[in-house]
Amino acid sequence: MAHLQLSPVIPRPLRGELPRARVAATLAEAETPLVVLVAPSGYGKTTALAQHARQTARAVAWLSVQEDHAEGGALEQAVVAALKAALPEVQVPQWQAAQLSPAPAARAQALARDLDGAPANLDLVLDGADLLGTAAGRWLDALVGALGEGHRLLLSGCERPPLQLSRHLAAGMARLLGAEDLAFSLPETQAYFAGRQAAQSPEAAHQALEGWPAGLALVASGAAPLLLPDDLVRDVLGRLPPEVRVRLPEAAVADTWHEAGLARLGVALPAGWLRAARAVGLPLTPLGGEAARPHRLVLNLLEAELRAQPERHQQLHLAAGQAAEADGEEVRALGHYLKAGAQDTALALAERLVRRYEVRWEPRLVRQVVEQLPEAHLTPQLRRAWGQALLETGEAARGEALLRTLRAEGHRDRRLLFALGTLAARSGRFQEQLSLADEGLALTQPDEPTLSLRRLRASALLGCGELAAGLQEALAAAEQAETEDDLLGLGAALALVHEAYMVLGQPLDSERALRRGLEVYQALGMPSRALALQNDLACLLQGQGRIDEGLTVGTQALTLATQEGSVMQPLLQATLGDLHRAAGQYEQARALYGAALAGSAAFKLDTLPPLIWPGLAEAALRCGDLPAANEALARARHAAPHGASESAHQLALCEGLFAFEQRDWAAAQTYFAQAAQSRAAFGVQERAQAYLAELARQMGRLNAAHLAPLRLALQHPERSVLRADAAVLTELFALCQGGGEVTTGHPAYPAAPGVPRLRLGLLTLGSLRVQVQGEPLHLPRAKSGEILVWLALHGPGTRERIVDALWDGSAERRHGEHFRVAVRQLRCALAAHPAVTFNPLPFEAGLYRLAEEFEVCLDSRLARAALASGEPEALRRAAEAYVGPFLPQQDAEWIAELRGEVEAETLAAALTLGAQMQATDPALSLWAYTRAADLDPMNEQAQRGLLRGHLRRGDQGAADRAYARYARRLLDELNEAPGFTLRDL
Numbered sequence: 001m002a003h004l005q006l007s008p009v010i011p012r013p014l015r016g017e018l019p020r021a022r023v024a025a026t027l028a029e030a031e032t033p034l035v036v037l038v039a040p041s042g043y044g045k046t047t048a049l050a051q052h053a054r055q056t057a058r059a060v061a062w063l064s065v066q067e068d069h070a071e072g073g074a075l076e077q078a079v080v081a082a083l084k085a086a087l088p089e090v091q092v093p094q095w096q097a098a099q100l101s102p103a104p105a106a107r108a109q110a111l112a113r114d115l116d117g118a119p120a121n122l123d124l125v126l127d128g129a130d131l132l133g134t135a136a137g138r139w140l141d142a143l144v145g146a147l148g149e150g151h152r153l154l155l156s157g158c159e160r161p162p163l164q165l166s167r168h169l170a171a172g173m174a175r176l177l178g179a180e181d182l183a184f185s186l187p188e189t190q191a192y193f194a195g196r197q198a199a200q201s202p203e204a205a206h207q208a209l210e211g212w213p214a215g216l217a218l219v220a221s222g223a224a225p226l227l228l229p230d231d232l233v234r235d236v237l238g239r240l241p242p243e244v245r246v247r248l249p250e251a252a253v254a255d256t257w258h259e260a261g262l263a264r265l266g267v268a269l270p271a272g273w274l275r276a277a278r279a280v281g282l283p284l285t286p287l288g289g290e291a292a293r294p295h296r297l298v299l300n301l302l303e304a305e306l307r308a309q310p311e312r313h314q315q316l317h318l319a320a321g322q323a324a325e326a327d328g329e330e331v332r333a334l335g336h337y338l339k340a341g342a343q344d345t346a347l348a349l350a351e352r353l354v355r356r357y358e359v360r361w362e363p364r365l366v367r368q369v370v371e372q373l374p375e376a377h378l379t380p381q382l383r384r385a386w387g388q389a390l391l392e393t394g395e396a397a398r399g400e401a402l403l404r405t406l407r408a409e410g411h412r413d414r415r416l417l418f419a420l421g422t423l424a425a426r427s428g429r430f431q432e433q434l435s436l437a438d439e440g441l442a443l444t445q446p447d448e449p450t451l452s453l454r455r456l457r458a459s460a461l462l463g464c465g466e467l468a469a470g471l472q473e474a475l476a477a478a479e480q481a482e483t484e485d486d487l488l489g490l491g492a493a494l495a496l497v498h499e500a501y502m503v504l505g506q507p508l509d510s511e512r513a514l515r516r517g518l519e520v521y522q523a524l525g526m527p528s529r530a531l532a533l534q535n536d537l538a539c540l541l542q543g544q545g546r547i548d549e550g551l552t553v554g555t556q557a558l559t560l561a562t563q564e565g566s567v568m569q570p571l572l573q574a575t576l577g578d579l580h581r582a583a584g585q586y587e588q589a590r591a592l593y594g595a596a597l598a599g600s601a602a603f604k605l606d607t608l609p610p611l612i613w614p615g616l617a618e619a620a621l622r623c624g625d626l627p628a629a630n631e632a633l634a635r636a637r638h639a640a641p642h643g644a645s646e647s648a649h650q651l652a653l654c655e656g657l658f659a660f661e662q663r664d665w666a667a668a669q670t671y672f673a674q675a676a677q678s679r680a681a682f683g684v685q686e687r688a689q690a691y692l693a694e695l696a697r698q699m700g701r702l703n704a705a706h707l708a709p710l711r712l713a714l715q716h717p718e719r720s721v722l723r724a725d726a727a728v729l730t731e732l733f734a735l736c737q738g739g740g741e742v743t744t745g746h747p748a749y750p751a752a753p754g755v756p757r758l759r760l761g762l763l764t765l766g767s768l769r770v771q772v773q774g775e776p777l778h779l780p781r782a783k784s785g786e787i788l789v790w791l792a793l794h795g796p797g798t799r800e801r802i803v804d805a806l807w808d809g810s811a812e813r814r815h816g817e818h819f820r821v822a823v824r825q826l827r828c829a830l831a832a833h834p835a836v837t838f839n840p841l842p843f844e845a846g847l848y849r850l851a852e853e854f855e856v857c858l859d860s861r862l863a864r865a866a867l868a869s870g871e872p873e874a875l876r877r878a879a880e881a882y883v884g885p886f887l888p889q890q891d892a893e894w895i896a897e898l899r900g901e902v903e904a905e906t907l908a909a910a911l912t913l914g915a916q917m918q919a920t921d922p923a924l925s926l927w928a929y930t931r932a933a934d935l936d937p938m939n940e941q942a943q944r945g946l947l948r949g950h951l952r953r954g955d956q957g958a959a960d961r962a963y964a965r966y967a968r969r970l971l972d973e974l975n976e977a978p979g980f981t982l983r984d985l
Contacts, residue, residue, distance in 0.1 A: 010062050011050040018192045020048050023182060027052040027154070028813070030175045033147045034168050037156040038130075039179040040283050040295075042214025045156040046127050048182060052154075057814055059120045061086035065128035075136040076107065079124065079143075083115070090118050104135065105142035112146035116828035117780070121150035121820050130157025137162030144168060149827065149843070150820025183211030196220040210296060212283060233301050239280040244273045250312070251294075252302035253320040253336070257284070258291040265319045314340045325349070331368055338372060347377070354385050359488065361529050363392035364565045380411050388419040393565040396426075396604035414440040414453060421456045427606045430463030451480055451489040458496050462503065471500035488529065491520040495533055502536075511540060531557050531568040538575050542582055543683055545721045548844075550579045570599030574612050581619050582683060584724035584798055585846035589619040610639040610647040614654035621661060624804060633658060649675050649684050660691060669695055683721035690722050694732045702735070710736045726795045733795075757855040758835055762792055764860045765902070766884030772833045783818060784826035786890055787848075791841075792856045793898070796849035805894045823848065860886050860898070863905035867912065875913035876924065879931045882906040907935045907942075914945045922952055933962075937969055940979065948985050 027035065027048065037045045053060040061082035080092060091114065098110035115122060126132075132140075141163050144153055155161050168174035184192065186206050193202035198220040209215040237245060250267040251257055259274050274292065278284060283295035306313045321336030330353055337346040350369050357365040366389035370382055378386065384406055390399025403419050417440035424433040437457035444450050454477040461470035474496035481490035494517035501510035514536055521530035534557040541550035558572040577592035593616040600608040613636030620629035636651050656671030668691065675688035693706035710722070710732070726733055761771035768785045770777040779785045786806055791797065799819065807815040823841065830840035840851050850856060859881045866874035886899040914928035926949030932942035943966045950959035963982055970976045 034174040108142035109146040129155035129161040130159040149824035249305035363389035434460035614650040760854040783822035796847040863909040879910040
C-alpha cells in the first residue's frame with residue numbers, strides 16, 4: 001500500500017529547466033475532469049505538472065505518492081488535507097458526515113459536493129499515482145465522476161494508475177498524455193541546447209533520442225564521455241549484472257520484452273533479467289503483465305551488437321520470423337526474414353500478404369509490406385498494389401505518379417485501370433472514370449472477375465448525373481456479387497445502391513441498402529471496409545436529428561480511419577464537422593472542417609471541399625469570427641457547382657444564414673427558398689423551411705402552413721435537425737410548442753407530457769430575484785445569476801457562446817475560468833433546494849441548458865407575451881411587473897440591449913392597455929397612461945392619455961399640474977414647448 005505525503009509547496013524549478021509551453025498549454029486547456037500523464041522515467045512528468053501548477057490561476061493542491069506502509073484511507077485523508085491547504089475557506093461538512101459510510105464512493109461523492117461551492121476552480125495533482133492501490137483507484141474513480149464544473153484531477157506515473165481509465169476515456173471524461181506528448185519537440189530541443197550552450201548537434205541528438213528529455217539533458221550537459229547518444233544507453237547498460245549484459249543483445253529480436261516470450265525464441269538470458277534492466281534505469285515503457293517496450297535507441301544498439309555475431313544474428317531472426325508467422329504476425333515475420341537475409345522466403349511471404357490485404361482492402365498494410373522490400377525487386381503487380389495503396393493512405397500524388405508510370409510503360413491490366421478510374425473519380429473526372437471502367441471490362445477474360453469494374457462503372461454513371469442508369473448498374477453489381485457469393489463485392493455494391501437511392505430522394509430504400517451493407521461487413525469482420533457506410537450512417541442519423549448517435553458512430557469510425565491512415569479520414573472529419581455544427585458545437589466543427597480540408601488535399605479528394613466550405617462558413621459566423629466566415633463563404637461560392645447539387649443547396653442555406661444575420665430579409669428569402677428544394681442534403685430542407693417561417697413571422701405573415709412541419713420536427717427537440725437553431729429561432733419555436741401562443745418558459749426543451757414541473761421564477765426587473773416553488777433562492781455570484789437568465793431567455797448554449805455574451809466577446813482564459821466557477825455554483829445553488837432531485841443544469845452534447853423539469857417564468861417576457869395576446873389582464877400584469885430596469889446592476893452588452901427592448905415593450909403594453917380601457921374602465925386607463933408616462937415622461941401619447949384621463953374624471957387641477965410638469969420637462973431637456981394644449985384634448 002502506498003502512503004501519501006502532502007508536499008508543502010509545489011516543486012521549485014530545476015536549474016536550467018526548459019519551459020514546456022506546448023505541454024503547459026495542453027494541461028491548461030484540457031477540459032476533462034481527469035488528466036493523466038503516463039510515460040517512462042525521464043520524460044518530465046513532474047516538471048510539466050509543476051510548471052503548470054506555478055503558472056495557472058487555478059487553486060492547486062499537490063500530493064506526492066511515496067512507497068510506505070500506511071493505515072487504510074490514507075489517500076482520502078491526504079486529499080482532504082491538501083484541499084484545505086489550497087482552499088482554506090472551503091468546508092467539507094458533507095464529507096465529514098459521510099465518514100460513517102462504508103462505501104468509498106459515497107464519501108468521494110460527498111467531498112465533490114462540498115467542492116461545488118468552492119470560490120475557485122481546483123486542480124488536484126497526484127504525482128506518482130501509479131503507486132496507488134486498487135481501493136484508492138476506486139475512490140478516485142468515484143471522485144472523477146462526481147467533480148463539478150471546472151475542477152480537475154491530474155495524475156502522473158510511469159504506468160497507468162489503477163483507475164478505470166478506459167471507461168473515462170470512452171466517456172470523454174479523461175485526457176491521456178503519453179511519452180509522445182511529453183517528449184521534446186525539435187524546437188524545444190534546439191532551445192534547450194542553446195540555453196545550455198551545448199556543442200553537440202541538437203537535431204542529431206533529437207532524432208537519435210526521439211525527444212527523450214532525460215537523455216537530451218545528459219547530451220546537452222557535455223559530461224564526458226557521453227558525447228554521443230549511444231553512449232547514454234551504453235552507460236546504463238554498463239550498470240547491468242555481467243551475466244545479463246553479455247546476453248542482452250539477443251533481446252534485440254523482440255520489440256516487446258517479456259522473459260517467457262524471449263525464452264521461446266532460444267534467447268539465453270538469465271532469470272530476472274527484465275527486472276534488472278528496469279532497476280538500472282534503462283528507458284523502458286511498462287506495458288503491464290511483466291512486459292515492457294524498450295526505447296528504439298536501445299534496440300538499435302543491441303541489434304548492432306548482435307550483428308557482430310552473424311550466425312547467432314541469422315539464427316535468432318529466423319526463429320523470430322517463424323514464431324511471428326506461427327502467431328499470425330506475418331508483417332513482423334517479413335521484417336525478421338529480411339534481417340536474416342532470407343530473401344526468397346521474404347518475397348514469397350510479401351506476395352501472399354499483398355494479395356490478402358488487397359482482398360480485404362487494407363492499403364496501409366499493403367504499404368507496410370511493400371515498403372520493406374528493395375524497390376528494384378518489385379514486380380509490376382507489386383508496384384501497382386503499392387501505387388493504389390498510396391492513393392488510399394494520403395500520398396495520392398506519389399501514388400498517381402507510380403500508376404501513370406506503369407500505364408506509360410505499357411501495362412494495361414484490369415486492376416491498374418481500376419486504380420486509375422478511382423483516381424479520376426476523386427477529381428470529379430467522371431467521364432474519364434467511365435471510359436477507364438469500360439476499357440477494363442473490355443480487357444477482362446471470361447474467367448476473370450468483373451465486379452470491381454462494374455462498381456466503378458456504376459459510380460461513374462452516378463457522378464455523370466445518369467442516376468437511373470447508375471442505380472441499375474449498382475443493383476446489377478449487387479446481384480452479381482450475391483450470385484458469385486462475393487460478400488466483399490456485395491458490401492461495396494450496396495454502398496452505391498444506397499448512394500443512388502439517396503440522391504433520387506428515396507430515403508427508406510437508401511437506409512435498407514446501407515444497413516444491409518453494414519451487416520455484410522460486420523459478418524466478414526472487416527471494419528475498415530465498413531468506414532464509408534459508417535460515414536453514410538452518421539449522415540443518415542444527422543438527417544433524422546439523432547445528432548448524439550451520429551457523433552458516436554462517426555467518432556468510432558474516425559478513430560479506426562486514423563489508425564489505418566485511411567482515405568475515409570477527411571470524409572469522416574467533414575461529417576463529424578456537420579454533426580458538431582448541428583449540435584451547436586461550432587469550435588469543434590471548425591477544427592474538424594479544417595482537418596478535412598487538409599486531408600482532402602492529401603488524398604486528392606477534389607469533390608469534398610465544396611461540401612465543407614458552407615459548413616465552415618456557418619461555424620465561423622456562429623463563433624463571431626466574421627473575417628474567417630467571409631473567407632470561407634467566398635471559397636464556397638468559388639467551389640460550388642451550378643445546378644441542384646447537394647453542395648449548391650448547402651451553399652444556398654449558408655448564403656441565407658449570412659443574409660439573415662445581416663437583416664437582408666429579401667436576399668435571405670430568396671436563398672432559403674432555393675435551399676428548401678433540397679432532397680439529398682440532410683437537414684438543409686428542414687432548416688431552410690424553419691428560417692422561411694421566421695421571416696414570415698417577422699413580416700406578420702406566419703400561418704399554420706409554416707408551423708405544421710416545424711411542430712412535427714420539434715416533437716422531440718433533442719432529436720431535431722433544428723437543434724442548433726434553437727437559440728436564433730427562440731420565439732418561433734415557442735409558437736410551435738405553445739399551440740400558437742408565445743410562452744415565457746424555456747423555449748427549446750419542453751418537459752414531456754405528464755411530468756410535474758417545478759416553478760423557477762426569475763424576477764429580473766429592478767434587481768434579480770430567483771425563486772424555486774415560490775421560495776427565495778440565494779445565488780453566491782452575480783455571474784451565476786446572469787448565466788441563469790441568459791439560459792432562460794436564449795435556451796441551450798455552448799460555453800463559448802455564453803462566455804462571449806457575458807464578457808462582451810472576450811477570449812481571455814480567465815473569463816473561461818470564471819464561467820466554470822459561476823456555472824458550478826449556480827448548479828450547486830439550484831440543487832440545494834429540497835424539491836430539486838435532478839441535475840438542474842445539464843451539460844450535454846456541448847450545450848448547457850436548464851433542466852426540462854423546470855417551468856421557467858420570466859417577468860421580462862410578460863410584456864411581449866401580453867402584446868401578442870392583447871388581453872387586458874395580461875397587459876395590466878406586465879405594466880405592474882415593471883418595477884425597474886432589466887438587471888440594472890449588470891452592464892454586459894446583451895443585457896443593455898435587452899434592457900431597452902423590455903422597457904419599450906412595457907411602454908407599449910401600458911399604452912395599449914390605456915387605449916383599450918378608455919371607454920370601458922377609465923380608472924384602469926388612467927393608471928395605465930400614468931405607468932406609461934412614468935416609463936417615458938417625454939412620450940406624447942402617454943401624456944395625452946394621462947391628461948384625457950384626468951379631464952374625463954373632471955379633475956381639472958390634476959390635469960393642469962400634469963400638463964405643467966410635462967411642459968417644464970420639455971423646456972428643460974429639449975428647449976421645446978408641448979405640441980398641444982389642454983383645450984386640444
